[in-house]
Amino acid sequence: MLHRSIMRRRASSRSAPISCLLGPFVSDSPSSSPSREVFIQGVTLDGRTFRPSDWTERLAGAMSSFRPGGVRKGPAAHIGYSPYCVPNVIHGVKCVVVNEALRELEPMAWDFVMNFARDNRLQVVDACLLPGVESSKP
Numbered sequence: 001m002l003h004r005s006i007m008r009r010r011a012s013s014r015s016a017p018i019s020c021l022l023g024p025f026v027s028d029s030p031s032s033s034p035s036r037e038v039f040i041q042g043v044t045l046d047g048r049t050f051r052p053s054d055w056t057e058r059l060a061g062a063m064s065s066f067r068p069g070g071v072r073k074g075p076a077a078h079i080g081y082s083p084y085c086v087p088n089v090i091h092g093v094k095c096v097v098v099n100e101a102l103r104e105l106e107p108m109a110w111d112f113v114m115n116f117a118r119d120n121r122l123q124v125v126d127a128c129l130l131p132g133v134e135s136s137k138p
Contacts, residue, residue: 040113041123042094050122056087056094059116066102066109085113 040059042050052058063085081087084102088095096113103110117124 036100037127038098038100038114039090039125039127040096040098040117041125043123045121045123050094050120053094056096059096059113060085060087063102063109063113066106085109 042055044050060081063082064080065082066084067082082102084099084105086097088097098110098113102113114124116122
């Protein structure tokens with residue numbers, strides 16, 4: 001189940017996918033909610049599916065070097081996404097889940113992902129993804 005701690009909703013009120021992605025409200029107090037995340041959904045503000053179909057992997061791949069401890073080195077350096085920017089599919093909607101810790105780690109990277117969403121008119125929701133949520137990797 002995907003719980004939300006929504007402070008503001010940046011998407012259009014006409015959009016249908018939001019209601020099926022988010023469950024009941026939880027308290028906004030910091031003690032009851034894990035780190036906040038922003039969900040960039042693969043649905044435009046006018047309700048169309050965003051293309052290309054691999055946009056989530058491309059965006060998360062571009063952010064893969066922003067991780068705790070810095071850039072990976074060695075043979076496995078190219079494998080894996082940053083824990084701050086992860087592609088996901090939730091209830092059939094492709095999303096990139098961006099942890100707000102990225103804003104503190106690298107403000108320019110945060111601006112890049114948020115400007116990507118704005119420039120492509122993608123729906124963006126502030127929420128938190130709890131462990132055990134029903135989702136799949138793209």
